[in-house]
Amino acid sequence: MNRALCLPNNREWTAEEFSSLAPPRRDSLKRRLVCLDCGARAIFQSAGRRRRPVFRASHRKDCAVVAPAWGVFRFLQ
Template identity: 45%
Template structure:
């Protein structure tokens, strides 16, 4: 996910903007991130070698941001 809501400051954060924050300021807010659509608990993954900063979340079953399981696994069963 590119965006998540922080309940501490009620702000909609972009992952790259959140990654650019000071770690001291960022750390307590990491525990208060939620999905913008369903409110499911979100996590932050900082940028690393070859990857951009992103959010991920434990979406509810009916969340519009919930990605479907990779369909190739159906054919491997």
């Protein structure tokens, strides 16, 4: 997942933006991240040698973020 919502400040972050925060700030916010659609708790995974930073979550069954493409399209209308 490339985007997540941070509850304390109600701000939407991209994984790239979140990874550029200073470590103390990132650590204080990372426990309050949720999926933009279903509100499932999200975690931040920093970049590695061969991967970009991402957010991960255990999405609810009806979450549009993990639905087939047509489901996401319906969500955006």
